[in-house]
Amino acid sequence: MTGKQHPIEKLGVWLCLIFGAVIFSFPFVWMVCSSFKVDRELFPEKLSVFPGTPNALPVSPFVDRHYYKKAASRITKPFLDIFTQAIEEKTSGSSNGFALPSHVNREEIIREISLGLAKKLETMLPPDTWKRGEREIGDLTRKSLNEEVLGGILENVYRRMLIGNVMIRSNTRVEQILGQGIPHSRRFKVLTRDTATLIEEDDRGTPCALVKYDFAKGDLWKIQMTAETSFPVRDLYRIQISFRPDDNWHRLSCFVEKEGALYKSVRPIYPANFEWAVITYQEPGPDDHSNKIRSWINIREIDRGAQYLNDPRKIRITLEMKKSSLIHAWWGKICRNYYITADHIPLWRYISTSFYLVILNVFLSVFSCSLVAYAIARISWPGRNFNFLLMLATMMIPAQVTMIPGFLIWKYLGCYNTLVPLWLGAAFSAPFNVFLLRQFLKGIPRDLEEAARIDGCRFFQIYWHIMLPLVKPVLIVIGIGAFLGAWNNFVGPLIYIADQRLYPLAFGLFAFAVQIANNPSLTMAGSFIMSVPIVLVFFLAQKYFIQGITLTGLKG
Numbered sequence: 001m002t003g004k005q006h007p008i009e010k011l012g013v014w015l016c017l018i019f020g021a022v023i024f025s026f027p028f029v030w031m032v033c034s035s036f037k038v039d040r041e042l043f044p045e046k047l048s049v050f051p052g053t054p055n056a057l058p059v060s061p062f063v064d065r066h067y068y069k070k071a072a073s074r075i076t077k078p079f080l081d082i083f084t085q086a087i088e089e090k091t092s093g094s095s096n097g098f099a100l101p102s103h104v105n106r107e108e109i110i111r112e113i114s115l116g117l118a119k120k121l122e123t124m125l126p127p128d129t130w131k132r133g134e135r136e137i138g139d140l141t142r143k144s145l146n147e148e149v150l151g152g153i154l155e156n157v158y159r160r161m162l163i164g165n166v167m168i169r170s171n172t173r174v175e176q177i178l179g180q181g182i183p184h185s186r187r188f189k190v191l192t193r194d195t196a197t198l199i200e201e202d203d204r205g206t207p208c209a210l211v212k213y214d215f216a217k218g219d220l221w222k223i224q225m226t227a228e229t230s231f232p233v234r235d236l237y238r239i240q241i242s243f244r245p246d247d248n249w250h251r252l253s254c255f256v257e258k259e260g261a262l263y264k265s266v267r268p269i270y271p272a273n274f275e276w277a278v279i280t281y282q283e284p285g286p287d288d289h290s291n292k293i294r295s296w297i298n299i300r301e302i303d304r305g306a307q308y309l310n311d312p313r314k315i316r317i318t319l320e321m322k323k324s325s326l327i328h329a330w331w332g333k334i335c336r337n338y339y340i341t342a343d344h345i346p347l348w349r350y351i352s353t354s355f356y357l358v359i360l361n362v363f364l365s366v367f368s369c370s371l372v373a374y375a376i377a378r379i380s381w382p383g384r385n386f387n388f389l390l391m392l393a394t395m396m397i398p399a400q401v402t403m404i405p406g407f408l409i410w411k412y413l414g415c416y417n418t419l420v421p422l423w424l425g426a427a428f429s430a431p432f433n434v435f436l437l438r439q440f441l442k443g444i445p446r447d448l449e450e451a452a453r454i455d456g457c458r459f460f461q462i463y464w465h466i467m468l469p470l471v472k473p474v475l476i477v478i479g480i481g482a483f484l485g486a487w488n489n490f491v492g493p494l495i496y497i498a499d500q501r502l503y504p505l506a507f508g509l510f511a512f513a514v515q516i517a518n519n520p521s522l523t524m525a526g527s528f529i530m531s532v533p534i535v536l537v538f539f540l541a542q543k544y545f546i547q548g549i550t551l552t553g554l555k556g
Helices: 007-034 075-091 108-126 129-130 134-144 147-157 326-344 347-378 384-394 399-412 420-428 431-441 446-454 458-470 472-489 492-498 504-516 520-555
Strands: 162-170 175-177 196-202 206-214 220-228 238-244 252-260 261-265 277-282 296-302 312-323
Touching: 007 238, 007 520, 075 206, 108 134, 129 504, 134 147, 162 196, 162 220, 162 312, 175 458, 206 220, 238 312, 252 277, 252 296, 261 520, 277 446, 296 431, 326 347, 326 504, 326 520, 347 384, 347 431, 347 458, 347 472, 347 504, 384 431, 399 420, 399 492, 420 446, 420 472, 420 492, 458 472, 472 520, 504 520
Parallel strands: 277 296
Antiparallel strands: 162 175, 162 206, 162 238, 196 206, 220 312, 238 277, 252 261, 252 312, 261 296
16 A cells, blocks of 8 residues: 655655756766866866856956956955055156056056955965064065066956967968068058057067957957068968957957958957967868868958959958957857867867767667577577577676787788777677577567468568567667767777777877867867767667666566
């Protein structure tokens, strides 16, 4: 006799299920969120699961108020006043003072430098120092202040877009810096004077042009360079633009005019981080289909006509930045590491190879195991039981024992450095899958088989039209197992594959992790790509998987 479940018991069951779901899904959530982070977010002072909100401010240069945000919650106002006063004295207008940038609010940047100084002094001074008087703390602060300390903190909070040299390279490896000898602020012409201006700058000894923009007056800015080349533009191989991003997630695109045609970059750049970098653009070519790290972005022809530059020795480069909403900025941050992953490895080749192996393994495993199980369970032939026991005995042999003999056999057959060893073995059936199917097939009534024979069916027809439909749930279980085994196979490619063009995704991501020195955010992005098909298979096939396990348990 069963009574109705008490509401408290029902609530307890649901709470346990929710708690278990949260616990078991936490690693997956951590992996996904880590794949959205930039490098400086990976090792914060305080553990954080979710990535920080990207900047999408309408103006640049600007002061980053997020970098030392956590330090602001720890520092008290008296200490902040001490640090502010010390920085004011150090950055006074005298010739020996430390110059603060004039393009941002002075009070705002001094406050952020004060927070940065507090964080730095926490690591430099003993803990008991903070218990001393304010005057003594002020003296220690002034002694520790120097241009190196202030400069390092300033670099962390002062954000600006700087454009350096623009270099072009020909197919014959001739290199040229466009506009060399001309001040950087005059190499480009500002096309949108309402939203942007160029100012000559020197960033720690590197001459460059500061792009000062304000999207309150428009949704984009454009700067354009027209220069003469030292080689015919038909021989242009790539364009490299040196720049320092401002960590403002607006969309930067490149347009190129040459030979009467207009080219555009296939995707925009989001100026993440704030260290010097190089953007490389080139037309589609053989490099796109090689195993090289894609450090470039393709430019494709979008228009052609007389209005575009058609001088055989001149090129015109236009940089355009469009304003991003917060949604655009988040989208750029979400996609950034996945673009880098796809650029570093031939991702689609790895994925197609993995799916090729998965399809063959699933089909051959299901077909071979069901055929062998049918022969053992439903057909009488001499030595059937002995062969079945012999097959089960092979399950006791560890895979490590047969690894070297198996490798020697495949190599003798000429299959080394091919995909054959990774799929042909599935045609010889797995003992456990045969055992699983045999137990289920033995429970099917003989009457069905005898009725089929009376109707004129042969053994293979009975197997194909009668038995396979009845064991469909078990076949799905075997297919899922074969899919997971082939998709996650790492040891097989490690042993048999030497050519990078033949790598499946599992082994390709391992090579990628080694290549990027195990960068956590990029590794997590690759791992998420690897996990997506498995998650989809789980949600789409869980009903059949549970049904197959239940039925095999009942029939066994």
